Amino acid sequence: MTRPVLLVVAAALFDPEGRILLAQRPEGKALAGLWEFPGGKLEPGETPEAALVRELHEELSLTVNETSLEPLTFASFTYPAFHLLMPLYGCRSWSGPVRPREGQAIAWVEKSRLRDYPAPPADLPLFDWLALRI
Secondary structure (H helix, E strand, C coil): CCCCCCCCCCEEECCCCCCCCECCCCCCCCCCCCEEEEEECCCCCCHHHHHHHHHHHHHHHCCCHHHHEEEEEEEEEEECCCCEEEEEECCCCEEECCCCCCCCCCCEEEEEHHHCCCCCCCCCCHHHHHHHHC
């Protein structure tokens, strides 16, 4: 069965203690209640880095410079209706406090505790990758 490929981009934001920010998908969205990395879909003609800068501002009020984004790894996962391809970038510097703008809860999580947070299936291998390598 052929499924459309959905390209989304995500960020592992690291605070000075090395914890990683997770955001909980709000009610009314697909996979509501699950925890994920901030990010989202690319708009037509947008690079992954530009999309991530835009999404981090829209979702969390952060100002991020593209040069602060470090490619880490990616997820490739087949859901029933589409195939998700998701590059994951690391980011350790931004301007402004984290202020969720979409009603989502956030949590700063030790890398060893990422699996304590229920997440979409595509994110779980990324949790494991971060716990072992970062």
